Each structure stands twice: as C-alpha cells, then as structure tokens.
Amino acid sequence: MDSVFVIGPFVLPYALLLVFAAVAFSLFVGRRSGRKEGVEVESVLWRTLLVGVVVARLAFVWEFRSAYFMSPLDVLDIRDGGWSATAGFVGAWLFALSQHGGLPALRRPLQFALLTGSVIWLVGSMILSTRPDTGQELPELSFASLDGTMVPLAQFKGQPTVVNLWATWCPPCVREMPVLLQAQIDYPGVNFVFVNQRESVDKVDAWLKARKLPLRNMLLDTNGQTAAAFKQRALPMTLFFDAKGRLVSTRIGELSFATLTERLDALRR
Secondary structure, three states: OOOEEEEOOEEEEHHHHHHHHHHHHHHHHHHHHHHHHOOOOHHHHHHHHHHHHHHHHHHHHHHOHHHHHHOHHHHHOHHHOOOOHHHHHHHHHHHHHOOOOOOHHHHHHHHHHHHHHHHHHHHHHHHHHOOOOOOOEOOOOEEEEOOOOEEEHHHHOOOOEEEEEEOOOOHHHHHHHHHHHHHHHHOOOOEEEEEEEOOOHHHHHHHHHHHOOOOOOEEEEOOOHHHHHOOOOOOOEEEEEOOOOEEEEEEEOOOOHHHHHHHHHHHOO
8 A cells, every 4th residue: 555644745655764764774783783893784785775676676577577568668667666575675685695705794784784674674564554544445425527427436336446536737647547548448347437636627628638538437526525535635646446345555656557457456356
C-alpha cells in the first residue's frame, strides 16, 4: 500500500521514508562499527546500496518484460515504482559478502550495518502492511457521469475494480491515461472507474475528445469526496478493490504498463 506522509505541498510515500531510514541507520552503525575495527565501511555500503537498487529494478523488469517490450524506454523511468525487494536484498547481501575477502576486519561492521538496515526495512514493511487503510470498502458515494447520470461506486462490486483519481492539470495523470485505457481493453473482467477531481463536465469532456480517449466509467467528483474518504490528497491516486469491494492496495503516482500489470495480477489472484 502506497500510504503517504504529507508535509505542506510535499507528498512522500511511507515506503520511501522507510528506505531512507534503513539506509541512514545502516550508515550510522557501519561507521561506528568500522571505527572500532579501524576500517572505513561507508564507501562499501554505498556501492552495496547501488547494487541492490540495480538488481531490484532489473529483476522487476525481467518479471514483467512483456510490458516493457511495448515501451522499452520505461525501463529507465523509475518513477513507476517497479522494484523487486527480495531480489534487491539478495543482490545487496551477496555483493557485500564478496567485498571483505581481502580485509577480514571489514566483515563484522559490514554485516552489522546490513543487518540493521534489513531489520528496519522488514519490520517497517510489516507495520505498513497492517495499516488500517487496507480493507476499506468502496465508499457509499455517487457521482455524475459525463451524460449527467448519477452512478454509485458501490455498483461496481462483484468484479475487481480499479478506481483512478485524476485531473486534467496533473501531468502524471495525463501520461498514464493511455496505459489505463489499454488496460480497460485488455482486462474486460476488471472495472476501471475514472473519478475526475474538482473539474467541470465541459472541461473534462473537451479534454477527452481532444485526446481521443474513449474511457468508460468517467465520473465527476466536483468536491473531492473520494480523496477525502481515503485521506489522500496526491494525484494521481489509483485504488485497487477486490470483487467484494474491499481495498487491496493503493498506488500514489504514475503507473506504467508493468506496474499496473503487477497490481492487476495480484488483484485477480
């Protein structure tokens, strides 16, 4: 779940803050342990972090390689949040364990540092996975469609449902629309619902026609009620509900073909 921490205009995912905390404590422990052993650990830790990041990204790309074949340059766009944490951990540990061969004194501080970061990440991930946000149900809200018909969100229960909160002024919202349109075509067994935030029907309708985006289930949330119901302000926000209408996961930020495929595969299991 992509829960976020909001500071004024800044929106930071808790998972990213968790990574920063794990790295910071690893460096702190490594520096202190290294001083006791008379060795410098920080440079090795930074290289280890880099290896872990690269391995995590490459493992994710390989797992969802068919999606990246359609848009190869997306491999370099890490904003989509596509990472394999398990592969990254394994890669980082294997690299770190290979670095102290010529300097035995490096082993203990390096292992202490990595163990500290790993424990912080694992415990933090477990805490985030049990946050009460997951399990919320489709809210009892109704919104007007482009033709003026009132549509209750609850009517989409019975099939897995993806609810995308967006606005025409939001660049990442605009960039991910073709991805969501293609998914709406490719996954007929999943409801895709687009809830525009605080814009008029004329503006949304003109915007869709200008870009030739035949999106179904386009609704207008003129008061921002959906975002308020899930206590989130960032856009785009994509909510993934199971067939019973229970929230399974949330993505804050732009989706690529690969990261959307990952979420949809998990949603349909």
